[in-house]
Amino acid sequence: MVVSSVLSPDGYAIMNAVAASPSPRLSAANRPNDFHVHPARRGAVGDTVRRADAQMASPVSDYTPQAIEKKWQRRWTEQRVFEVAEDPARPKFYCLVMFAYPSGHAHVGHVRNYMIGDVVARMKRLRGFHVMHPFGWDSFGLPAENAAIEHHVHPRTWTLDNIAHMKGQLQRLGISYAWEREIATCLPEYYRWNQWIFLKMFERGLAYRRRSTVNWCPSCQTVLANEQVVDGQCWRCASDVDARALEQWFLRITEYAEQLLDGIERLSDWPEKVLTMQRNWIGRSEGAQVRFPLAGAQGEAIEVFTTRIDTIFGGTFVLLAPEHELVDRMAEASEDPGGFRARARRFLAQDRTGRLTGEIEKEGFDTGRVATNPFTGESVPVWVANFVLGEYGTGAVMGVPAHDQRDLEFARKYDLPVRVVIQPDDGSSPLSAEALSEAYAGPGRLVDSGEFSGLSWQAALAKMTEAAAARGIGQGTVQYRLRDWGISRQRYWGTPIPIIHCQACGLVPVPYEDLPVELPDVTAFSGQGDSPLAQVPEFVNTTCPSCGGAARRETDTMDTFVDSSWYFYRYCDPNNTELPFDPDAVRYWAPVDFYSGGVEHAILHLIYSRFFCKVLHDLGLVEHDEPFSRLLTQGMVLKGGAVMSKSKGNVVDPDDMMATYGADTLRLYETFVAPPEKEIEWADTGLEGSFRFLGRVWRLVEPLAARLAQAPPIESVETLDDGERAMRRKTHGTIKRVSTDVYPRVHLNTAVSALMELVNELYVFCDTAGCGPGAPATGTAGRIQTWAVLREAIEALVLMLSPFTPHLAEELWERLGHADGLTAARWPEFDPAVAKAETLVIPVQVNGKVRARLTVGADSDDAALEAQALADRQVASHLAGKTVTKVVVARGRLVSIVAK
RNA sequence: GCGAAAGUGGCGGAACUGGCAGACGCGCCGGAUUUAGGAUCCGGUAGCCGCAGGGCUAUGGGGGUUCGAAUCCCCCCUUUCGCACCA
Numbered sequence: 001m002v003v004s005s006v007l008s009p010d011g012y013a014i015m016n017a018v019a020a021s022p023s024p025r026l027s028a029a030n031r032p033n034d035f036h037v038h039p040a041r042r043g044a045v046g047d048t049v050r051r052a053d054a055q056m057a058s059p060v061s062d063y064t065p066q067a068i069e070k071k072w073q074r075r076w077t078e079q080r081v082f083e084v085a086e087d088p089a090r091p092k093f094y095c096l097v098m099f100a101y102p103s104g105h106a107h108v109g110h111v112r113n114y115m116i117g118d119v120v121a122r123m124k125r126l127r128g129f130h131v132m133h134p135f136g137w138d139s140f141g142l143p144a145e146n147a148a149i150e151h152h153v154h155p156r157t158w159t160l161d162n163i164a165h166m167k168g169q170l171q172r173l174g175i176s177y178a179w180e181r182e183i184a185t186c187l188p189e190y191y192r193w194n195q196w197i198f199l200k201m202f203e204r205g206l207a208y209r210r211r212s213t214v215n216w217c218p219s220c221q222t223v224l225a226n227e228q229v230v231d232g233q234c235w236r237c238a239s240d241v242d243a244r245a246l247e248q249w250f251l252r253i254t255e256y257a258e259q260l261l262d263g264i265e266r267l268s269d270w271p272e273k274v275l276t277m278q279r280n281w282i283g284r285s286e287g288a289q290v291r292f293p294l295a296g297a298q299g300e301a302i303e304v305f306t307t308r309i310d311t312i313f314g315g316t317f318v319l320l321a322p323e324h325e326l327v328d329r330m331a332e333a334s335e336d337p338g339g340f341r342a343r344a345r346r347f348l349a350q351d352r353t354g355r356l357t358g359e360i361e362k363e364g365f366d367t368g369r370v371a372t373n374p375f376t377g378e379s380v381p382v383w384v385a386n387f388v389l390g391e392y393g394t395g396a397v398m399g400v401p402a403h404d405q406r407d408l409e410f411a412r413k414y415d416l417p418v419r420v421v422i423q424p425d426d427g428s429s430p431l432s433a434e435a436l437s438e439a440y441a442g443p444g445r446l447v448d449s450g451e452f453s454g455l456s457w458q459a460a461l462a463k464m465t466e467a468a469a470a471r472g473i474g475q476g477t478v479q480y481r482l483r484d485w486g487i488s489r490q491r492y493w494g495t496p497i498p499i500i501h502c503q504a505c506g507l508v509p510v511p512y513e514d515l516p517v518e519l520p521d522v523t524a525f526s527g528q529g530d531s532p533l534a535q536v537p538e539f540v541n542t543t544c545p546s547c548g549g550a551a552r553r554e555t556d557t558m559d560t561f562v563d564s565s566w567y568f569y570r571y572c573d574p575n576n577t578e579l580p581f582d583p584d585a586v587r588y589w590a591p592v593d594f595y596s597g598g599v600e601h602a603i604l605h606l607i608y609s610r611f612f613c614k615v616l617h618d619l620g621l622v623e624h625d626e627p628f629s630r631l632l633t634q635g636m637v638l639k640g641g642a643v644m645s646k647s648k649g650n651v652v653d654p655d656d657m658m659a660t661y662g663a664d665t666l667r668l669y670e671t672f673v674a675p676p677e678k679e680i681e682w683a684d685t686g687l688e689g690s691f692r693f694l695g696r697v698w699r700l701v702e703p704l705a706a707r708l709a710q711a712p713p714i715e716s717v718e719t720l721d722d723g724e725r726a727m728r729r730k731t732h733g734t735i736k737r738v739s740t741d742v743y744p745r746v747h748l749n750t751a752v753s754a755l756m757e758l759v760n761e762l763y764v765f766c767d768t769a770g771c772g773p774g775a776p777a778t779g780t781a782g783r784i785q786t787w788a789v790l791r792e793a794i795e796a797l798v799l800m801l802s803p804f805t806p807h808l809a810e811e812l813w814e815r816l817g818h819a820d821g822l823t824a825a826r827w828p829e830f831d832p833a834v835a836k837a838e839t840l841v842i843p844v845q846v847n848g849k850v851r852a853r854l855t856v857g858a859d860s861d862d863a864a865l866e867a868q869a870l871a872d873r874q875v876a877s878h879l880a881g882k883t884v885t886k887v888v889v890a891r892g893r894l895v896s897i898v899a900k
Numbered sequence: 901g902c903g904a905a906a907g908u909g910g911c912g913g914a915a916c917u918g919g920c921a922g923a924c925g926c927g928c929c930g931g932a933u934u935u936a937g938g939a940u941c942c943g944g945u946a947g948c949c950g951c952a953g954g955g956c957u958a959u960g961g962g963g964g965u966u967c968g969a970a971u972c973c974c975c976c977c978u979u980u981c982g983c984a985c986c987a
Contacts, residue, residue: 273904277982280903285986306987319987362985387985397987406985481986599981672925673912677905679980686912689925692939699940740916750914753924760924763941843920848968850920874954888967894919896967 063698065662069807073174081823082176084132086588093129094589095121096568096628098597098605099136099183102162103143106169107644107651108682109637112670116596116634116748118175119671122803123742125176126827132589133176134571136183137163140191141560142225145493148525155493155525159186169654173663174806181574185563186493190570192516193580194562195498197612199509200619202499206252209507212486216244220528223490236527243349248488249497249556253611257282257480259625260610269630271677274602281603283481288465289394290474292318292371294326295379302326302371302382305393305479308403309468310460312375313449314421315398316411318382319364322347323390330367330382340367347386362387362410373398374473375450375464385410393479401439402431408439422457423447485608487559492522492532494557502544502551511545517553531555564605565612568592568627583621592628594743596676599633606631632746635679637670644682652682664805665691671748671804694808697759697801701794701812704771708794709817711787717834724789725838727765731793732835734758735828738800752804758797766790791816796828844869845896846878854895862889869895 076082086092097117100110114135121133137159144155151158163184170177183190201207215224219239223246228235253260261282264275287307294300302318320327322344331340343365364385373380380399387406388397401411401418411418418433422444431440446455452464468474488497496517498510510517520539522532533539533555544551566580572589573581606628613627636643639650657666669690674680714720720728734754741751765771769786795816802809802822810822818825837858842865844852852874856865866887869875875897882899889895 271905273982276904280983283983283986287987304987308987385985387987389986392986394987400987404987406987479986481983602982675913678913680912683912683926686926693925695940737916745916747914747916749912750924753914756924841920845919845968853920886967888919890919890968894968896919898967 063695063702063808065664065694065807068811069172069174069663072807072810073171075810075821076174076176077171079821079823080180081821082133082178083180084130084178086585087130088588090130091128092589093121093124093131093594094568094592095124095131095133096571096592096595097135098595098601099138099564099567100166101138101141101143102159102166104162104165104646105651106166106654107637108654108657108666108670109644111173111654111666112637112676112680113597113634114170114173114175115667115670116632116676116746117594118667119748119803120594120596120743120746122176122806123827126799126802126822126825128826132181132571133178134181134183135170135175135177135179136181136567136571137185138560138564138567139163139184139186140494140557140563142228142491142493145491145525148493149527152525154523156186159184159493172658173654173667176806178571181571183567183570183574185495185560185567188516188518189577190567191495191563193566193570194495194558195510195515195517196512196580197566197616198558198562199498199512199515201251201615202509204618206255206615207249207487208252209247209249211245212248212250213243213245214248214490216242218242222528222530225489246488246490248486249554249558250484250486250488251611253485253608254480254482256611256614257284257482259614260482260607263610263614263626267626267628267631270628271631271633274599274606274631274633277602278607281482281607285479285481287477287479288468288474289477290374290398290468292373292380292398294382295370295372302396303394304396304398305477306398308400308457308461309464309474310446310449310452310455310457311400311403311421312373312398312464313446313452314400314402314419315373315376315380316401316417316419317380317399318371319385319388319397319399319407319410320367320382321388321390321395322384322386324384324388324395326396327367327384330369334368344384347384362406362413364410364414366414374468374471381416383410383414391483392481402433402436403439403441405439405441408436419448421447421449425456485559485561485611487562488556489559490531490555491557492519492525494560495562496533497554497556497558499554500542500544500551501554502547502549504549505544505546505551508544508546508551514545531557533557561604561608565608566616568595568609569616569622580621583623586622590622591624591626594630594632595628596632596634598636602633632676634676635674637680637682639682641681657684657687661687661691662807664808665694668694668752668804672752673749675749676746693756693759694805696763697797697808698812700759700762700766701798702815704766704790704794705812705815705817708787708791709815711791712784714788714792715785719785720789721783723765723768724783724786727761727789727793728834729837730758730761731796732831735796735800735830736832736835739827739830742803748804751800755797755801755804758793762790762793762797765793799825799828840892842869842892843894844872844875845894846875847898848896851875851878858892862891865889865891865895869897 095117097114100106117133121131125131139159144159147153147158148155185191198207215229217224217234217237217239219237220234224234224241229241232241233239234241261279261284264278267275285307287305288309289303289305290309290312291301291303294302302320304318306312327344328341331337331344334340347363362385364383367382367384369382370379371382372378388395399407399410399416401408401416402420403422408418410416418436420431420433420436420440422440423430424440424442424444444457446452446457446460449460452460455463465474465476469476496519498515498517500508500510502508520533520536522536525532529535540552540555542551542553543549569581569586569590573585576582609627613622614625616622617625638644639652642648642650644651654666665687669687672690673686717725734757737754738751741747741754769790771786771790798809798812798816799822802813806822813822813825839855840858842854842856843850844854852869852872854865854868854872856868866889869887870879870884879897879899884897884899886898887895
């Protein structure tokens with residue numbers, strides 16, 4: 001699906017939106033003219049050049065980025081240089097940046113994101129890889145719907161206009177995207193495959209329905225997203241928000257909990273930080289489920305989950321979550337069912353808001369029922385407690401106040417018994433239940449625990465779990481913090497869930513051939529009442545595909561995280577009308593080799609994508625089992641200490657920067673200012689420095705370009721003088737550094753600084769060698785090889801600069817006589833023989849302090865170095881009156897002398 | 901509270917496997933050029949002492965390992981991020 005060729009259902013031509021002219025700010029008519037900062041070129045390369053300048057009287061072009069950038073962007077588009085198709089003969093590289101939510105305008109924070117990907121993609125391309133670098137739009141979601149409600153603009157119009165504008169911005173930045181693979185998740189050509197995958201999951205029992213609570217505004221009669229709840233109140237009408245239980249759709253991600261956890265071990269190229277966050281999110285804990293028989297209820301028992309079965313003899317009460325299914329039945333059987341329920345309900349409400357605000361006082365009430373601790377045989381009271389969670393474990397816990405802080409606080413508050421069953425065995429004084437002010441959760445030995453007394457707590461864990469199983473009162477089990485993924489949204493701007501509700505047949509999947517279930521064209525968005533889709537009778541009323549009777553469509557739409565959980569596969573085959581993607585195309589491109597994006601997606605997006613990958617793997621559609629080989633989480637761009645956002649009004653627009661300095665300067669600055677992972681505080685002042693550098697490159701290369709294009713190749717090393725060999729050494733040293741800094745290290749800032757060093761050295765070289773534009777072909781030194789050396793250095797410079805500043809590089813490359821552009825060029829080859837130093841400067845330490853530096857031949861042996869160091873005048877003066885006890889020679893690096 | 905990452909000049913940052921701390925850039929100072937400003941080119945720029953050769957002190961603080969520590973180990977402080985009644 002190519003966005004620019006698609007007509008949306010309401011006839012809105014996306015093509016028009018996408019092809020809209022660039023921002024008026026940049027149109028030729030009103031572009032600021034005062035940009036011209038180089039009225040004349042003076043003294044670029046020292047005196048020689050100035051003299052030459054005067055002789056030649058040739059007009060010298062200034063660096064005028066806007067003209068250059070426009071020229072090359074047009075050429076790249078016309079020649080479709082970034083388009084790629086599968087080619088098994090060439091090594092592939094899939095370079096991905098997180099796609100964008102089309103919020104309206106890109107800001108310099110987005111630019112930084114996309115620049116990291118573009119530098120890597122462009123460099124890999126030059127290194128001979130077949131690079132796919134796609135882009136697209138995560139274009140469903142709440143903001144479009146909010147815009148519809150507030151400004152009466154259709155979400156589709158709002159979204160597509162934003163896409164058009166942002167696409168223009170990205171194109172003006174010269175990012176090397178394979179635009180022919182562009183996708184937008186809000187188009188039926190995309191979202192039908194969300195529906196397809198959903199149906200596959202439904203067939204496998206991975207998509208299911210159950211009751212779950214949502215935020216409900218009683219006044220607007222509508223469901224609210226968390227972000228629409230402000231201080232517990234509706235964002236629109238300020239009514240207090242309620243909890244309401246609805247039947248909702250879930251994806252059974254918990255089925256993959258173990259696989260998702262195991263996979264983390266193999267993600268060696270992900271940041272440790274992200275892996276830790278994912279591990280915690282999955283939250284595996286091993287423990288046991290134990291049944292506490294409920295008195296007065298034939299055969300019924302309360303099942304509790306515990307990670308500390310070793311403390312069970314100290315379990316003096318049982319706590320139920322307010323949402324526990326027993327609570328309702330206990331209320332029914334109690335003397336005052338109404339009061340009972342009211343107390344439980346109060347906790348439920350409190351729990352929701354408590355989660356949003358932070359702290360809640362621990363509270364509970366006695367159900368009046370008792371259960372039996374199956375290990376002690378004692379009767380223990382059953383309470384309902386607000387801090388026990390229905391969704392974790394079994395929704396019930398045993399209260400062990402001596403060894404759990406929350407239980408202790410609870411027991412003290414309600415005067416429940418406390419019993420110490422673990423005594424520390426590190427020699428500290430024994431614990432007593434009465435004096436206990438803090439629960440003891442540390443190691444120790446069991447006491448007052450019947451036959452288990454005397455065991456270490458770890459031994460007891462195993463023994464007692466075994467015992468529970470043997471006696472039929474429990475078993476060892478594993479719990480996850482991870483919960484199933486609720487994907488139902490009572491929203492318009494999302495993927496309709498392809499299910500039909502039939503009175504007779506129940507939940508009936510929409511047949512595959514009827515996909516997509518398209519969004520109806522709702523025009524009025526009030527933000528009130530039922531799900532918007534439920535208000536469209538033509539959409540809702542349908543016939544059952546199974547029995548042909550009257551039926552209703554599901555009116556929930558999908559969470560937008562579904563869209564983003566597999567989009568990277570769609571890029572591999574964006575026009576497929578038979579399947580979400582051709583497995584062969586994905587086999588060639590996937591997994592993603594390099595994925596870069598914001599750390600804010602470290603958990604949800606990345607874990608959902610990993611989940612989808614594993615499901616698609618089980619469906620036989622993909623072969624690999626992890627979607628992203630390498631992940632880089634890039635730092636945010638702050639302004640005034642805050643993330644840029646429209647609401648904060650601290651957005652820096654890249655168009656403003658481009659108008660003043662050009663895209664290349666902005667690109668260079670954002671990669672040079674800090675390492676990619678680090679967050680940065682935006683400051684305009686640094687841009688000047690980057691602009692200055694590019695001007696310096698231009699003034700170095702452009703006047704010499706025509707001459708260099710005629711320069712011969714380097715003949716032989718013997719013909720070069722010291723300065724020329726030194727220049728080549730610098731050139732190849734820089735090639736080595738930049739080659740590894742850009743990838744795999746992705747230390748883009750140090751790559752740029754290496755290039756700056758090269759330019760500095762080139763200026764000095766030109767000055768001393770007399771290589772001005774007016775110099776004779778043989779150079780002032782009469783050496784034709786000088787030009788050969790210079791050509792090698794400057795071509796390497798231009799090539800290595802090209803991932804960062806592609807427009808400038810293309811222009812200079814062309815002027816250097818390469819008519820076929822950088823697309824046909826190859827990354828410069830590093831030659832270790834050339835880079836090898838002829839002499840080394842070796843520091844000499846005496847008792848750990850540098851006292852001298854020796855200039856020695858690169859192949860001096862250790863004995864010679866040691867002798868030379870000891871003979872040094874400075875060293876000798878520091879050794880006077882002392883005895884040398886030890887000399888360490890680190891070959892090629894340093895001599896360290898120890899003396900007393 | 902738990903987990904993770906990070907603390908280096910006036911500022912952004914560099915130092916790859918333990919081997920010359922401060923690359924590169926910003927800013928600032930000086931010089932050249934210029935009628936002037938701007939731009940450009942050249943030089944200087946961690947602190948302290950010294951006329952100088954040179955010396956001393958410095959990578960959040962304190963200990964340790966080592967011939968040698970920004971880097972490794974222990975303790976502490978600070979900051980940022982993530983999760984948080986998870987049984």
